[in-house]
Each structure stands twice: as C-alpha cells, then as structure tokens.
Amino acid sequence: MDDIVKQAMTKWPNVPACYGWLGLDARGNWWLRDAAAQAAGSFASGVPGAKGSRVEHVKLAEFIARNYLHDARGCWYFQNGPQQVFVELEATPWIWRVQMQAREIRIHSHTGSELAPAEVQKVLVDEDGAVYMAVSMGLGMVHTQDVLDVSAALDAGLLPAPEEVRRNALPHCYGFISSPAQLASTGS
Known part of the structure; x- marks a missing residue:
C-alpha cells in the first residue's frame, strides 16, 4: 500500500x-x-x-x-x-498473464506481481473452457490470450494437471x- x-x-x-x-x-x-x-x-x-x-x-x-x-x-x-x-x-480477484518460452513459464497478475511457477497449486477448467489457477495469493482466471501458453506448460509438465470445476462454485470454494x-x- x-x-x-x-x-x-x-x-x-x-x-x-x-x-x-x-x-x-x-x-x-x-x-x-x-x-x-x-x-x-x-x-x-x-x-x-x-x-x-x-x-x-x-x-x-x-x-x-x-x-x-x-x-x-x-x-x-x-x-x-x-x-x-x-x-x-x-x-475472479486475480487475472493471470502467462507466457511460455522454451521450457520456462512466467506468470504475472493483472497488478504486475510476478509469481514463481511452483506457486501454482491447481489448474482448473470450467464448463465453458475458461482456465483458472489457484496460487497462494488466491484464485485467478487465466487471460484468454494466454490459454495456449498454459496448454504448452501443461504439456511440458510445468503445471499440475487440470481439474474440472463449476464456475458458480468458485467464489464459495476460494x-x-x-x-x-x-x-x-x-x-x-
């Protein structure tokens, strides 16, 4: 602050x-x-x-x-x-920007905070295909332009396997x- x-x-x-x-x-x-x-x-x-x-x-x-x-x-x-x-x-309270370069992933919040990939506890996908990541700071939606980078990071084993979630359950769960x-x- x-x-x-x-x-x-x-x-x-x-x-x-x-x-x-x-x-x-x-x-x-x-x-x-x-x-x-x-x-x-x-x-x-x-x-x-x-x-x-x-x-x-x-x-x-x-x-x-x-x-x-x-x-x-x-x-x-x-x-x-x-x-x-x-x-x-x-x-969600956070919007994640994700960039995959070679075998390295970079994650930033909409506020500019940088996260270490190891901070990602869960990757979630809702019924409409929106992607979310739960980290120590809280839950955030992955920016739509970065979903392909998340897919590449998943394929490279840099993120946990995605889990299905109902979008309307996210506020209560997180x-x-x-x-x-x-x-x-x-x-x-």
Missing part, C-alpha cells in the same frame, strides 16, 4: 466505503462505473453500458493495482486514501465475493 494512502487513513479514519463504482473484468482491466452504468445492470451482466468506462490512464491503473486488497469477508477493494472502494469482479455491492445492499 502506498505511504500516502496510509497517511490519509490515519488522518481520516471514518470515511464510509464505496460500493459499485469500480470493476475488474476478466481481462484484468479496471472500469469506473458511474450512476448510469450501475443503473444499467450488474458489472458482470453483459448488459451494454453496465461496465462503465475502462480506466485508460496508466498511472491511475497502477495506483489502483498497488492498493488492491481484500477484507475478511472476501470482498476485494481499492484503498483510495481513507476510503475503501469495493471492486465488482467479472470473474473465498471471494464477486459483487460486494450486492452483498452491501442485503446488509451482510
């Missing part, structure tokens, strides 16, 4: 949390969701306009990534100064909340 964020949290300790205004898509992009986007539907609904506006400013995206955390409930948020801005997840806004609206 950035030092300036820690200082703001100390200076203003009781700022209310923000729900529904930030999303993370299945390709690792951040989305700002104004009132119109939220009114159009849930972030993961696929309804035109419901995602909002993609964060294009590189420094803002990097700031969000550096201050991306989760609470005890499994809700992921961006600590924006003293305020927690909860993140609506299209898929302890994350896809829609903190929906959880907040029910008072949980």
Whole structure:
C-alpha cells in the first residue's frame, strides 16, 4: 500500500466505503462505473453500458493495482486514501498473464506481481473452457490470450494437471465475493 494512502487513513479514519463504482473484468482491466452504468445492470451482466468506462490512464491503473486488497469477508477493494472502494469482479480477484518460452513459464497478475511457477497449486477448467489457477495469493482466471501458453506448460509438465470445476462454485470454494455491492445492499 502506498505511504500516502496510509497517511490519509490515519488522518481520516471514518470515511464510509464505496460500493459499485469500480470493476475488474476478466481481462484484468479496471472500469469506473458511474450512476448510469450501475443503473444499467450488474458489472458482470453483459448488459451494454453496465461496465462503465475502462480506466485508460496508466498511472491511475497502477495506483489502483498497488492498493488492491481484500477484507475478511472476501470482498476485494481499492484503498483510495481513507476510503475503501469495493471492486465488482467479472470473474475472479486475480487475472493471470502467462507466457511460455522454451521450457520456462512466467506468470504475472493483472497488478504486475510476478509469481514463481511452483506457486501454482491447481489448474482448473470450467464448463465453458475458461482456465483458472489457484496460487497462494488466491484464485485467478487465466487471460484468454494466454490459454495456449498454459496448454504448452501443461504439456511440458510445468503445471499440475487440470481439474474440472463449476464456475458458480468458485467464489464459495476460494473465498471471494464477486459483487460486494450486492452483498452491501442485503446488509451482510
């Protein structure tokens, strides 16, 4: 977490949390969701306009990534100064980028963190063919552009054999909340 964020949290300790205004898509992009986007539907609904506006400013995206955390409930948020801005997840809390070169695999998260291949505990494939990797940091979906590299890594024996999983079981099995806004609206 950035030092300036820690200082703001100390200076203003009781700022209310923000729900529904930030999303993370299945390709690792951040989305700002104004009132119109939220009114159009849930972030993961696929309804035109419901995602909002993609964060294009590189420094803002990097700031969000550096201050991306989760609470005890499994809700992921961006600590924006003293305020927690909860993140609506299209898929999983992490999006993995995977590159296979020769007999070596490199794995990065959407936030830029690099993982050692040995950290991959499971490779999962859902009913639609989406690929996930469970690591010590949590569960992440493999970016669609990198599925062939994961296949090559599996063939080379660099990753554990894939297991089948139901997509709707992932939040419960891996302890994350896809829609903190929906959880907040029910008072949980």
